[in-house]
Amino acid sequence: MEVGLNHFLTVSVALFSLGLYGVVTRKNAVMVLMGVELILNSANINFVAFSRFGNFGIDGQLYALFVIILAAAEAAIALAIVLNIYKTFVNVNIDEINNLKE
Amino acid sequence: MGLYDIIFYLFAIITIASAVVVVNSKNIVHAAFSMLLTFFGVSGIYVLLGADFLAVVQIMVYVGGILILLLFGVMLTNKIVSVDIRSGSIQVIPAIIALGAFAAILFSIMTSTNWKSESFEIPTTTSVELGNLLMSQYVLIFELLAILLLVAMIGAASIARRDKE
Known part of the structure; x- marks a missing residue:
């Protein structure tokens, strides 16, 4: 079977589900961040695939570029927050962190 | 195949x-x-x-x-x-x-879903076209993202900073 749009979308569906699985099951906050990165990557595959097969020009690739930039900013902020959580609670297991203030 | x-x-x-x-x-x-x-x-x-x-x-x-x-x-x-x-x-x-x-x-x-699926000729190198789009149609988003990155950098540094005891 010729590889077409649906093949790329299938990869994206699998990556999105795996990322969401990581977000809801992992205990460590850094692992949850990795799940979020997988989800963003799957969205990016969708953007680029639609831009390739939809005949809209290459604007979709530009949006994927913006998503990558946002992912970088998000990772920096989220890791700063995780470091603060570690300073306060001494671990980063998000199922044990249940109060906003000591 | x-x-x-x-x-x-x-x-x-x-x-x-x-x-x-x-x-x-x-x-x-x-x-x-x-x-x-x-x-x-x-x-x-x-x-x-x-x-x-x-x-x-x-x-x-x-x-x-x-x-x-x-x-x-x-x-x-x-x-x-x-x-x-x-x-x-x-x-x-x-x-x-x-x-x-x-x-x-x-x-x-x-x-x-019946996706619209028509292939078009991809330019051999996309960087020229991406650069042109970034400097014309999407210049506002480009500048906003630059500001966002600056804000994120300062914010992350100030959140993770160790307080002076």
Whole structure:
């Protein structure tokens, strides 16, 4: 079977589900961040695939570029927050962190 | 089955298999390194879709930036003496059931939709066209993202800063 749009979308569906699985099951906050990165990557595959097969020009690739930039900013902020959580609670297991203030 | 298809399946398998390792591995450092393979696989898929510039950016930003940042996060939030850089999972069975159903729904929607699928001639190099778009039609978003990155940098530094005792 010729590889077409649906093949790329299938990869994206699998990556999105795996990322969401990581977000809801992992205990460590850094692992949850990795799940979020997988989800963003799957969205990016969708953007680029639609831009390739939809005949809209290459604007979709530009949006994927913006998503990558946002992912970088998000990772920096989220890791700063995780470091603060570690300073306060001494671990980063998000199922044990249940109060906003000591 | 042409060469294009074989390379696509190769990259797809690399991406999915290493993503499975990422979400299931008990050792966080192993998960981070297998994430490297996921990013490489996604980058290969970008190349197959004719997005060469994006593939390079993906490797530079994700592997060179975000992954290193995540590794720093792992190392700064675990006691080095305790060596035990492990992390468990909770509620695995309900999550597998729910997300299996979710993936099946997404897949069935995807296959039943009649996507507009007309291939067009991809320019041999996309960086010129991307640069032109970035400096004309999307210049506002470009500037806003620059400001956002500055704000994120200052914000992250001030959140993670150690208070003077």
